[in-house]
Every structure is written in C-alpha cells, then in structure tokens.
Amino acid sequence: MILPRPIAGLVPHSGPMCLLDSVTHADAAGLSAMVTPAHDAMFMTPDGLPGWIGLEWMAQAVAAWGYLTADTGQEEAPRKGLLLGASRLQLFEHYLQPGTTYRVDITPGFVADNGLGTFDGAIFKTDARVAEATLKIFQPSDPAALTDG
Numbered sequence: 001m002i003l004p005r006p007i008a009g010l011v012p013h014s015g016p017m018c019l020l021d022s023v024t025h026a027d028a029a030g031l032s033a034m035v036t037p038a039h040d041a042m043f044m045t046p047d048g049l050p051g052w053i054g055l056e057w058m059a060q061a062v063a064a065w066g067y068l069t070a071d072t073g074q075e076e077a078p079r080k081g082l083l084l085g086a087s088r089l090q091l092f093e094h095y096l097q098p099g100t101t102y103r104v105d106i107t108p109g110f111v112a113d114n115g116l117g118t119f120d121g122a123i124f125k126t127d128a129r130v131a132e133a134t135l136k137i138f139q140p141s142d143p144a145a146l147t148d149g
Helices: 053-069
Strands: 022-027 030-035 082-091 102-111 116-125 128-138
Touching: 022 053, 030 053, 053 082, 053 102, 053 116, 053 128, 102 128
Parallel strands: none
Antiparallel strands: 022 030, 030 102, 082 128, 102 116, 116 128
C-alpha cells in the first residue's frame, strides 16, 4: 500500500463532500488522515468550520480504513455505509480553522461480520486533541441493503 494517498477514490464521497485530503497511515490497527480546510470549504462560517464537522471527518476516515483493509483481492469501488451515531463526543475547539492542518485518527473497536462496528476517533492539531468520539457504523456487504425495502 503506497501512502500518503489522496482520499478521493478511497471513500464513496466525491467533489466537495470528499472532506479529507489524504491518508498517511493505514493498517489493521487503524488509520491516520490529514485535512487542511480551505477558506471556501463546504460548511465554512466566518468563525471557521463548526466542530461537529469532525464527526464526518472521522466517518470518512473509517470508510477509507474499510476500503484499504478489505481483503477482496481486487480493486473495487468503496462501499457505502452509514454513520449510525456517536457517543462520548467531546469538542475541545468549537471551530476548526481554515489553513490549519489537522490529523484524524481512527481505531477499530469491534467490527462484526454483519457490517456493524465501533471506532474510536480523534482529531489533532499538531499534538493537541481538538475532538474525540466513538462512532457506530454499519457497512453491509451488499450496499443494496441500504436502499432496498
């Protein structure tokens, strides 16, 4: 696996909804990604990006981890999944600043065969933790399960 690697193509997001910049580390134990929000980034306010956008950063890091660690033996499009919720969300900065580089780390708690899982996530500015949460996700083996009946 060649890293760092752009996030585009590793997540099922595209265009302005692909919020992270690159993956710098990925293995079975977790993933680290980098993001430097632009001044014109989606969701930007005069005060910066609302801290809750960090949940989506963490969720996209989980999606990238799922793609990079999948043992499919072939290149497939990233599978869609759902962020079911988050617990223990703590925002140590209420706004994330444009032009500042942040590191997003995720670590799997458990990932069941049925696609349910939990991940601990954290966002850092240099070495200072600016947000953390435990994410609950669902990524079925058949993406049609998300839209059928």
